[in-house]
Amino acid sequence: AQTVTQSQPEMSVQEAETVTLSCTYDTSENNYYLFWYKQPPSRQMILVIRQEAYKQQNATENRFSVNFQKAAKSFSLKISDSQLGDTAMYFCALNIYNQGGKLIFGQGTELSVKP
Amino acid sequence: EADIYQTPRYLVIGTGKKITLECSQTMGHDKMYWYQQDPGMELHLIHYSYGVNSTEKGDLSSESTVSRIRTEHFPLTLESARPSHTSQYLCASSVEGLANEKLFFGSGTQLSVL
Numbered sequence: 001a002q003t004v005t006q007s008q009p010e011m012s013v014q015e016a017e018t019v020t021l022s023c024t025y026d027t028s029e030n031n032y033y034l035f036w037y038k039q040p041p042s043r044q045m046i047l048v049i050r051q052e053a054y055k056q057q058n059a060t061e062n063r064f065s066v067n068f069q070k071a072a073k074s075f076s077l078k079i080s081d082s083q084l085g086d087t088a089m090y091f092c093a094l095n096i097y098n099q100g101g102k103l104i105f106g107q108g109t110e111l112s113v114k115p
Numbered sequence: 116e117a118d119i120y121q122t123p124r125y126l127v128i129g130t131g132k133k134i135t136l137e138c139s140q141t142m143g144h145d146k147m148y149w150y151q152q153d154p155g156m157e158l159h160l161i162h163y164s165y166g167v168n169s170t171e172k173g174d175l176s177s178e179s180t181v182s183r184i185r186t187e188h189f190p191l192t193l194e195s196a197r198p199s200h201t202s203q204y205l206c207a208s209s210v211e212g213l214a215n216e217k218l219f220f221g222s223g224t225q226l227s228v229l
Contacts, residue, residue: 004157037220045205045220091157100165101146101209101218102173105157 002027004094006106013082014114020067021077021109023092031097034068034075039108040088048090051075082113118142121206121221128196129229136191136224138206145210147189148218151175152203164189196228 004025013019025034036048051059051068059066063083067076079086092106119140128134140147145166150158150173160173164183178200179193189208193200206221 009155037218044222045207045218047217050217100163101148101207102160102163103158103218104174105150105159107157108155110155 002029002094002096002104004092004104004106006090006092006109008109009107010110010112012112012114013079015082015084017082018078018080019082019111021079021090021092021111023075023077023106025073025075025092025094025104025106027073027094027096029096033095033097034066035093035095035103036064036066036075036077037091037093037105038086038088039091040085045091049077079111084113084115087111087113119206119208119219119221121204121224123224124222125225125227127227127229130195130197132196134193134196134226136204136206136226138189138191138221139187140189140208140219140221141187142208142210142219143186144208144219145186146208147183148207148209149173149179149181149189149191150205150207151177152205152223154203158205162191196226198228200226201228202226 032053034051038048039045049061063080089108093103122137149162152158159175161177162181164170205223207218209218
């Protein structure tokens with residue numbers, strides 16, 4: 001069985017600072033994808049960033065980047081130059097190759113960006 | 116902004132009532148999903164569909180049922196609502212391709228059963 005664990009229920013960061021959200025996962029599969037989703041207070045979940053497990057290079061999307069450590073099964077999200085609009089619940093998710101959109105989610109980290 | 120819509124946004128209903136949560140997408144996606152999310156908790160897949168007339172149960176057991184008569188529509192029904200069904204229900208859709216199953220989510224339906 002696959003699991004995803006986010007050990008930080010809540011975090012806060014000052015505007016313009018950098019914050020890192022942690023995520024660990026467990027799977028015996030070799031081909032999979034990892035995602036970070038953002039759920040703002042309006043509650044529509046949106047994709048922040050994704051990583052293919054076969055790629056060693058860490059994914060980057062503007063101010064968002066990941067630190068993917070496959071051997072350690074770790075997938076952290078770094079948000080640089082935090083903005084007030086980054087305040088949201090962040091979910092780490094695992095998708096096994098060829099299992100369609102059946103994602104396994106972590107418990108979420110509630111991030112507050114303070115002015 | 117994703118073109119996937121859920122109604123109602125909030126629903127408060129008494130025990131024993133039959134309810135249907137609506138989900139529609141205008142992107143032509145073959146794959147659609149229902150996730151259940153309790154407050155402060157992770158999402159759990161309860162139903163999914165890979166196309167018209169195809170429905171499967173997800174990882175989390177649910178007393179709800181779904182149907183997929185049209186590509187764009189994936190409603191979820193509870194025949195007899197109970198307080199244990201109180202939760203947030205999120206609908207999503209995806210298309211396999213470059214983004215390897217990027218999911219688009221609706222805004223969710225917050226269901227409260229009294």
